[in-house]
Amino acid sequence: MPLIRPTRRAVVARAGALAGLAAVGLMTPARAEGLAPTPTMRGGANNYRPGAPLVDRIGGGGFLMTGTVRRAGDGTPLPGRRIQVWAHTTEGHERDAASHGATLSREDGTFQMDMPQIVPAFGQPHGHLAYDAEYDDGAFATVFLRPVMARVDDKTLHVDFVLAPV
Amino acid sequence: MIRNLLIWGTVAIVLIWPMAVAATSPLLAWRDSIYIAAGLSGVFGLALMTVQPLLARGVLPGLDGLHGRRWHRWGGALLLLTVALHIGGLWLTSPPDVIDALTLRSPTPFSVWGVIALWALGLAGTGALVRDRMPPRVWRRVHLAATTVAVTTTVIHAMLIVGTMGTWSKVALSGAALLALGHALYHSRIGWRRGR
Numbered sequence: 407m408p409l410i411r412p413t414r415r416a417v418v419a420r421a422g423a424l425a426g427l428a429a430v431g432l433m434t435p436a437r438a439e440g441l442a443p444t445p446t447m448r449g450g451a452n453n454y455r456p457g458a459p460l461v462d463r464i465g466g467g468g469f470l471m472t473g474t475v476r477r478a479g480d481g482t483p484l485p486g487r488r489i490q491v492w493a494h495t496t497e498g499h500e501r502d503a504a505s506h507g508a509t510l511s512r513e514d515g516t517f518q519m520d521m522p523q524i525v526p527a528f529g530q531p532h533g534h535l536a537y538d539a540e541y542d543d544g545a546f547a548t549v550f551l552r553p554v555m556a557r558v559d560d561k562t563l564h565v566d567f568v569l570a571p572v
Numbered sequence: 573m574i575r576n577l578l579i580w581g582t583v584a585i586v587l588i589w590p591m592a593v594a595a596t597s598p599l600l601a602w603r604d605s606i607y608i609a610a611g612l613s614g615v616f617g618l619a620l621m622t623v624q625p626l627l628a629r630g631v632l633p634g635l636d637g638l639h640g641r642r643w644h645r646w647g648g649a650l651l652l653l654t655v656a657l658h659i660g661g662l663w664l665t666s667p668p669d670v671i672d673a674l675t676l677r678s679p680t681p682f683s684v685w686g687v688i689a690l691w692a693l694g695l696a697g698t699g700a701l702v703r704d705r706m707p708p709r710v711w712r713r714v715h716l717a718a719t720t721v722a723v724t725t726t727v728i729h730a731m732l733i734v735g736t737m738g739t740w741s742k743v744a745l746s747g748a749a750l751l752a753l754g755h756a757l758y759h760s761r762i763g764w765r766r767g768r
Contacts, residue, residue, distance in 0.1 A: 448679040452668035496602050500666055525602050528662075528669050529680050529733040552679060558734065 443478040443547070443570035450550030453500040454536055458490050461507035465497040467520035471533060473565040475511040477546075483515025484569060487546075490536040491519045494527030500534070508541075524555060524563070531555040533563050539572070547572055576633035583632065586748045587619045590741040597736035610661025611736050615745075617654040618730055620647055621723050622749040625756035645700070652697045655690060682732035685725045692722035716760055723753045 471491050475484045492506040499505065511517040524531050535551045546569035553565050594615045600608050624647050626632050630640035663670040673683035696718035703711045727746040730737065737745075 448677060449669065449672050450679075452672065453666060494602070499604065499607070525599060526734045527603075527607075528666060529682050529735060531734065 441476070441478055441481045441568055444549055444551070444566065444568045446548070446550045447552045450534060450552040451536065452534065452552075453492065454490070454534070454538075454550065455492070455503060455506045456538065457541060458492070458503075458506035458508050460488070460509060463520035464491065464507040465495070465504060465522045467522065468561075469495070469521050469523045470562040471519040471521055471535070471565070472562060473517050473535065473567060475515045475517065475537070475567045475569065478568050478570045481568075483511075483513075484546075485511055485513045485515060487511045487517075487537060487567075487569070488541050489517050489519075489567070490538065491521060491533065493521070493524045493533040495522035495524050497522040500527065523561070526558060531558050531560075533565075535565050535567075537567055537569060545572060546570060579631075579633055583623065583626070586622055586745060590615055590619060590737060590745040593738035593741045594736040597738075599736050604665070606661050607665040608736075610658055610665060613654050613658040613661060614730070615737060617651055617658060618726055618745055618749060620651045620654060621726060622745065622752050623647060624651065624719070625752040629756050629759060631755070648697060648700060652693065655693060659690070680732075682729050685729040685732065689722045689725040689729055692718045692725065696722060712761060716757065720753060720757065723749055 473489065475487045475489065476482060477484055488508050488510055490506060490508040492500055494500045495505060497504070507519060507521070509517050509519050524533055532552055532554045535553070537546070537549045539546060539548045549567060549569065551565055551567070553563055555563055591612065594612055603611075623632075624644060627635060627640045627644035627647055630636040632640060635643055659670065669678070669683075672678040673680075673687055676684055676687065678684065696715050699706075699711065699714050699718065703715075706714070727749060730742055730746060
């Protein structure tokens, strides 16, 4: 005679828990695998300046561009990736060299750029960001972004890069 | 006399107020003169579009009939020049943005409306150059259809833009442009009330 005689309720509960665990176990990697690469936005590359210098801040600063750089698929943070930022700001037009600056993502994949306040130009208050494979080790595909600010008086803008391995 | 003053006063306000608001926008502090001129050209173009149907219909006091239509031709030429300045100035300010717009690849919907308006105005304007070779009935239909598209798409173009125009003056000018267009359509020989 078995020492343990599970009731029907216990069996259902354990089976359910097991199924749940299995589902979580199956789903977690599936979800990470599915982290899709960020597509280049239309108009994102407009007024881009290849090789804009690495800077601590653009102009006098006061507006904070923040973001993350991760690898598509597993979402691993990517440090040391060069991101160029530019916009029409209180200190200059998009095409001006002084409106451009680049920074490197940190160990945790985040980056930020202190820059002058973005002001509406060409119909929308918007920024531009670039990850250019030409200025990197070529392990990831180039991405150009053109995020639009939700409000004109926003003092910050956040952008996520998910890069596709080449 | 008072009626005439009221009509011309309203026309003057519709023309000057939106221009005055745009010309004193805080955004101008961060734009160079070419970009500022390009933007103001756009505002002035919409104001001209408001006056053009009134001139064509000859409803402005002192500019009735043939007088009105003669001014309408000059107004049309000025409008095309204004559009050229608008697009040329934007081109100098940010060439890739204008190329995107003209090739319909722009991320901003308002530029598509602007380009539709550009083509419609071009059709209305170039049509005027060859109208002598067209039957009057055909010419009226083409011109009226093209300008109807131009005015409505320009209004949509303007309303979608976050720029130097003030919200209220933009709404007022857009409304005035649509009213003037509607008036001309209503009274046109191919409209609902033929020949009136």
